[in-house]
Amino acid sequence: MSDGKVTTDKYDVIIIGSGMGGMAAASMLVSAGYKVLVLEKYARLGGRFSTVEYKGFKMPTGAIGIETGGTVERIFKELNVPFEVEPEPRLFYWIDGNTYEMPSRGGVRALLDILAKTSGERAKIVGRIGKEVASAKIMGAFKKGIADVDQLGRTLSFRDWLLQYTDNDDVLAVFRCVIFAMYSLSDAEIPARTFFHFVSKGLGGGYRVYGHARRGNLSLVEALFQAIGDRGGELWRSANATHIVVKDGVARGVVVHRAEDDKEIEVEAQAVISNAGPKKTVELAGRESFDQAYLKDVDGLHPCPIVTVYAGAERPFTDVPGMINTVGTRNLYQFAPVTNTCPEVAPPGKHLLVTFGGPPSSLHPMNARLELERHLQDLKDVLPGFESWAELLRTDTRNIDDEWPVYHSWAGYDLPQKTSVRNLYNVGDGNKPSGMVGLPASAETGIRAANEVKKTIKLK
Numbered sequence: 001m002s003d004g005k006v007t008t009d010k011y012d013v014i015i016i017g018s019g020m021g022g023m024a025a026a027s028m029l030v031s032a033g034y035k036v037l038v039l040e041k042y043a044r045l046g047g048r049f050s051t052v053e054y055k056g057f058k059m060p061t062g063a064i065g066i067e068t069g070g071t072v073e074r075i076f077k078e079l080n081v082p083f084e085v086e087p088e089p090r091l092f093y094w095i096d097g098n099t100y101e102m103p104s105r106g107g108v109r110a111l112l113d114i115l116a117k118t119s120g121e122r123a124k125i126v127g128r129i130g131k132e133v134a135s136a137k138i139m140g141a142f143k144k145g146i147a148d149v150d151q152l153g154r155t156l157s158f159r160d161w162l163l164q165y166t167d168n169d170d171v172l173a174v175f176r177c178v179i180f181a182m183y184s185l186s187d188a189e190i191p192a193r194t195f196f197h198f199v200s201k202g203l204g205g206g207y208r209v210y211g212h213a214r215r216g217n218l219s220l221v222e223a224l225f226q227a228i229g230d231r232g233g234e235l236w237r238s239a240n241a242t243h244i245v246v247k248d249g250v251a252r253g254v255v256v257h258r259a260e261d262d263k264e265i266e267v268e269a270q271a272v273i274s275n276a277g278p279k280k281t282v283e284l285a286g287r288e289s290f291d292q293a294y295l296k297d298v299d300g301l302h303p304c305p306i307v308t309v310y311a312g313a314e315r316p317f318t319d320v321p322g323m324i325n326t327v328g329t330r331n332l333y334q335f336a337p338v339t340n341t342c343p344e345v346a347p348p349g350k351h352l353l354v355t356f357g358g359p360p361s362s363l364h365p366m367n368a369r370l371e372l373e374r375h376l377q378d379l380k381d382v383l384p385g386f387e388s389w390a391e392l393l394r395t396d397t398r399n400i401d402d403e404w405p406v407y408h409s410w411a412g413y414d415l416p417q418k419t420s421v422r423n424l425y426n427v428g429d430g431n432k433p434s435g436m437v438g439l440p441a442s443a444e445t446g447i448r449a450a451n452e453v454k455k456t457i458k459l460k
Ligand SMILES: Cc1cc2nc3c(=O)[nH]c(=O)nc-3n(C[C@H](O)[C@H](O)[C@H](O)COP(=O)(O)OP(=O)(O)OC[C@H]3O[C@@H](n4cnc5c(N)ncnc54)[C@H](O)[C@@H]3O)c2cc1C
Pocket: 016, 017, 018, 019, 020, 021, 022, 039, 040, 041, 042, 045, 046, 047, 048, 049, 061, 062, 063, 064, 065, 066, 067, 205, 206, 239, 240, 241, 242, 275, 276, 280, 306, 308, 356, 398, 404, 405, 406, 407, 427, 428, 429, 430, 437, 438, 439, 440, 442, 443
């Protein structure tokens, strides 16, 4: 007993949160024989990789495009859990009312060729000479960007980098869309370096090499936690971590409020991994526990907002499957007619559409009402008659101060897993390795934090 709180068993590691980062860390640690406790404040597991059911539709709480063949799948393999993700090898772009399929290789070249054609046609219609899309010049610049990636500083944005080679509006619009669809961030806000890390390391996961969960994200998460439990890992649902205990500069445990018995309990551990986001981690451990340089980095983190629409219909939304990126739209940058690949996520005969969009900048809180209006207007333009044959199941605007933004940090500004408190680590999408994004990035942070724990805490 300490401070009037009940003290329970000791664990090697306590993980705060059951999102992708937390479950990746838990999987790797139980697999290596560590005694692990996962605390999840909600009854539902998975955070932004989960499912909400409404009228028989299985709607994701976040991710829809799940990386295949990379870090996410590796977590499932680690515990021999079937990875029930239907691979979707196709990716499309919507440009000027037409849908174009990207080849699995050489997508940038194909995009530029499409642009050259559409720019020329548009120029003919308005009776002026279009600015040429010089694909060879841009492809050359891309090769240079990849070769020079480690010399590019953090302050050169991708847009400023691209403007050195072209000011063609169509080219700028297409890369704006590519970057928004991957990073939920504007091309003027992402460092060029981060984008070229993505390209040079072939980090297509979740964006280019992906699939959808056959029975919704939550069924994958529940299966993984079942396997974590089978290997001795413990999970407390509806258990809110209210304080990370730090003594003499070292993380020693967590105080948790359990809804089940309405008790506040202090749980001891040799290490704590937080999946609550870096800002929340600081709040839980207290600012006084961290050094000034670390606090400055955490205070400087910018989350990214997102606008999401979930719609149902009696007819298919499109005749193509997969993710469709939209170029030149107001707010919408991507939509996925999920049931074209995974019919089981809707009631028999019905169809589910998930769409993503965002404001022009992530620097300040968005005007959520206005951005949603812009998003819905885009949907009417992209899917003609949408409003008459589709039902809006749910709309969601996640602002930068939301508990669950799309990412806890702009890509390129993330923090490492280690904090300035010994044996306290952060996992999740405020800690993405450069170039990586979304689920694969969050899974990778869990793997890395587990590796750090394995180095510091030796099993007896
Ligand atoms: C709308 C949307 C669309 C997206 N689309 C894609 C996509 O298509 N592909 C892709 O790869 N990525 C996508 N992402 C991003 C992806 O979903 C996230 O990057 C990833 O799921 C984040 O995982 P995480 O590890 O940061 O954990 P989170 O999802 O943030 O989960 C953290 C968990 O910790 C719990 N927690 C927090 N505080 C406490 C506490 N004090 N005590 C106990 N528990 C606590 C939370 O309840 C939560 O369950 C999308 C995100 C959003 C929002």
